[in-house]
Structures are given as structure tokens and as C-alpha cells.
Amino acid sequence: MKLEDKKRVLREMVLHRRFEERCYQAYIERKIGGFLHLYPGQEACCNGVMEAARPGHDYVITGYRDHIHAIKCGSDPKAVMAELYGKETGCSKGRGGSMHIFDVAHRFMGGYALVGGPFPLAAGIAKGIQLKGGDEISLCFLGDAANNQGVFHETLNMAALWKLPVLFVCENNQYGIGTSIDRSTAVLDQYKRVCSYGIESAQCDGQDIDVVYEHARTAVDYVRSGKGPYFLELMTYRYRGHSMSDSRGYRTREEEEVWKQRDPINILRDRLIATGEMSMDDFVAIEKETDIYIENEVIKFAEDSPEPNVADLEKYVLA
Numbered sequence: 001m002k003l004e005d006k007k008r009v010l011r012e013m014v015l016h017r018r019f020e021e022r023c024y025q026a027y028i029e030r031k032i033g034g035f036l037h038l039y040p041g042q043e044a045c046c047n048g049v050m051e052a053a054r055p056g057h058d059y060v061i062t063g064y065r066d067h068i069h070a071i072k073c074g075s076d077p078k079a080v081m082a083e084l085y086g087k088e089t090g091c092s093k094g095r096g097g098s099m100h101i102f103d104v105a106h107r108f109m110g111g112y113a114l115v116g117g118p119f120p121l122a123a124g125i126a127k128g129i130q131l132k133g134g135d136e137i138s139l140c141f142l143g144d145a146a147n148n149q150g151v152f153h154e155t156l157n158m159a160a161l162w163k164l165p166v167l168f169v170c171e172n173n174q175y176g177i178g179t180s181i182d183r184s185t186a187v188l189d190q191y192k193r194v195c196s197y198g199i200e201s202a203q204c205d206g207q208d209i210d211v212v213y214e215h216a217r218t219a220v221d222y223v224r225s226g227k228g229p230y231f232l233e234l235m236t237y238r239y240r241g242h243s244m245s246d247s248r249g250y251r252t253r254e255e256e257e258v259w260k261q262r263d264p265i266n267i268l269r270d271r272l273i274a275t276g277e278m279s280m281d282d283f284v285a286i287e288k289e290t291d292i293y294i295e296n297e298v299i300k301f302a303e304d305s306p307e308p309n310v311a312d313l314e315k316y317v318l319a
């Protein structure tokens, strides 16, 4: 990644972290309802892969932990926050909420609540690209536990058979809700599971964005050149609970601390400081500017936006 890009991405990752932490606060204040799955700890995954791809041009689909993927594709953080607030100005007009961020204009093809649901949709998008002859690729970001759904295997088979331009990104954060991967999954290395379909794959550190970026470049280039699907497994960790009602009784605080020692934002920040590209004061200033932006623009927009009109209840409902 070029130096200028690294500085920009650090700023973006700070926005992603603070945006999510502000969502947590808004949920406690009962401004946001329903389910809320947060992304802190995993920022290098989405950012590293998307820096190697073409946000807004390539199609992206993911599960319910979806706010940051949408923002990375180009969605306005204000429209994402308004969606979480259930407001008419939200990117799904307040009808979707946290798990159903959607922004076709930026080719963010949605967050989905069904675990594994996006697998065949990502393959379908890739088939569409193939039929039209475009140079886009389809990116499918999902968790480790999603790989235990039958649809994972059906999708891999067809994707390999038809050489579809789809990159599967497994954000392996070691848990599916409160179940650790070693209690749910027979083969712990997810990237090995796709070998039986003849799909190229790799596994790497998901906390260091430079490592993610380099692996993602190989993966993206492979898929875009028409060779078929690729599966990239990123080893990562979510700091907060699965959703909001999760006291994390299934894991130790010591384990969490070990992962926080390798925080993706700190890794990039410290590298830029070590090479003299920025100072700690510069970083603190970025955090402050970000907080002001989130408060004065993002939150304000969501707060000030109108609720959906009750008379419009059936609008946008397809039956």
C-alpha cells in the first residue's frame, strides 16, 4: 500500500472504530433498537481487502456485521447511522436496521441476517458479471461459523465449476455467537476446507493491514484475471460481544487482552510513527476530528431525520 493510502486508511479505520463505539452508546440510550453487531477489532479485514479491490466498482455482500463494509464501499455514514435509528433518511429507508444496510449505488449488495445466506447470492452476482462480461468481481465477507452451513458447500462447488469471479473472505474471529470454533468445527483451518473443490486459498493475520492487503492483492488479481474463485481466511477477533446482549461469559478477559495487544489501528499507527510519518499528537488529533464529525454530522443527521410515515408502511413491500 502506498504511504498516502496508509495515512488515509488509518483515518478511515479510526472513523470505523469510533462509529461503532458511538452506535454502542446510542443503543444503550435506546436510540437504536433491534439487533446490533459491532466490528471493533476486525477493521484491518474489511479495509485491507477493499484497498486491494475497487470499492464502488466491485460488488460486496456480507452478513449482519455490516455497517463498516457499507461505509467502505462509499455509503454515507450519515445514511448508515440514520438506518440504525430507523429513520426515513436511512439507506434502507429505516425499514432494515443494522442487519440490512443496503446501497446499490455503491454496489454494497447488503447485509443479511441468515448465516451463510450471502454465499449463493455472491455467486449469483458473480455469474451476472460473467454473463455481462464486466471486469468487476464479487466479494463475499462472512464469519467462520457460516462455513458450517450446507449452502457454503453448494456455493463452492458451483463457483469452482463455473470459474466464477468471486472472492470469499472469511473473517475468522474464532467464535459463532458464544461457541468457540474448536467446539463447532472439525477442521479449524478454514482455508483448507475449500481444497476439496479445487479452489485456491490462503490464510493470514487479519490484524495487520499490510499483511491483509498483500494477501488480498494476490486474491483479487487472481479472481479478476478470470481464473475463478478464491478463498481468503483472515485470523481476527471481535472485541465486543456477538450482539448487544452478550456478557462474553464463554471467553476470558485475558484472551481478549492478548488480542487487544495486536489492535489493527495501533499496529498501523505505530508503524507510521516509527517511520516518522506522523506523531502521536497527529493521531490524537485525528481521533478528536473524527469524534466531532460523528457527533456534529452523523449523529445529528440521524437525530434530526424524520421517522418513516405510518401511512407508508406497505411502501417498498414486494408481495
Ligand SMILES: Cc1ncc(C[n+]2csc(CCOP(=O)(O)OP(=O)(O)O)c2C)c(N)n1
Pocket: 065, 113, 114, 115, 116, 142, 143, 144, 145, 146, 147, 173, 175, 176, 177, 242
Ligand atoms: C441460518 C441461521 N442460523 C442461525 C442463526 C443464528 N446466528 C446468528 S449469528 C450466528 C453465528 C455466526 O458466526 P460467524 O459466522 O462466525 O460470524 P460472526 O458473528 O463471528 O461475525 C448464528 C448461529 C442465523 N442468524 N441464521
Ligand SMILES: [Mg+2]
Pocket: 143, 144, 145, 171, 172, 173, 174, 175, 176, 177
Ligand atoms: Mg465468527
